[in-house]
Amino acid sequence: MKIKLVAVDLDGTLLTNEREITPQVFEAVQDAKKAGVKVVITTGRPISGVQKILQELQLTDPGDYVITFNGGLVQDAATAEDVVKETLSYDDYLDIEALARKLDVPMHASTKKGMYTANRNIGKYTIYESMLVDSPVFYRTPEEMVTKEIVKIMMVDEPHILDEKIKLIPSAFFDKYNISKSAPFYLEITPKTANKGKAIQYLAEHLGLTLAQTMAIGDQENDRSMLEMVENPVVMENGTEELKKIAKYITKSNQESGVAHAIREWVLD
Secondary structure, three states: OOOOEEEEOHHHHHOOOOOOOOHHHHHHHHHHHHOOOEEEEEOOOOHHHOHHHHHHOOOOOOOOEEEEHHHOEEEEOOOOOEEEEOOEOHHHHHHHHHHHHHHOOOEEEEOOOOEEEOOOOOOHHHHHHHHHOOOOEEEOOHHHHOOOOEOEEEEEOOHHHHHHHHOOOOHHHHHHEEEEEEEOOEEEEEEOOOOHHHHHHHHHHHOOOOHHHEEEEEOOHHHHHHHHHOOEEEEEOOOOHHHHOOOOEEEOOHHHOHHHHHHHHHOOO
16 A cells, blocks of 8 residues: 655654764655655754754655654644644643652743743753754743643753663653653653654544554654554664664665655655
């Protein structure tokens, strides 16, 4: 059955290590779109961190979609209108913020309008994320967060520190939330009802497609849900070894235009 929807992660997948789109990837995306294939950027970033990429790839026409916040939002790429929105409650925020303080790990909460941290000394990876996704960062006390519509929370620290702290997170948190690493220094926490896989499943149904007509391409653990959801999971050569175990296909690395190779080899062949 022909693939009609391709969900593509950004960092480490579609983008090179220099965060660039290669000409080969650009041309493959355009050819897929001309062939009637929906190419859907599927990322942990907010829409602010994706907009320039969508424009560069010409994926902002009516009928184009984008999945942001690790599946927390499915949005119309032309209008940024929410199609699906899953958020964390204020009580969720308080519980996770208290845990972060107990673990002594910098944390920030993301909304559609920006990033918020209760850390007076803002963590360097929070600042890095703010610059990466073009999202402003604000200091707010926990009490001031009561009206915020939080889509995702991130704990951020040096990789070796974060790995040790993850071991100390109570199992109840893993039962209640989706918790996964999107980079060595990022631990992302979203509602249990929100992940990339569920977002793709919803979008496929919305478009009248079966999962046999879907493909996902990723490289990190936060891509697992979408790779397990679709019937054509593709993992980058630079992806984790654990993810490669569930891949139907292994494509070239992000430095070698692996997304273009996957589209041409298994979608447009």
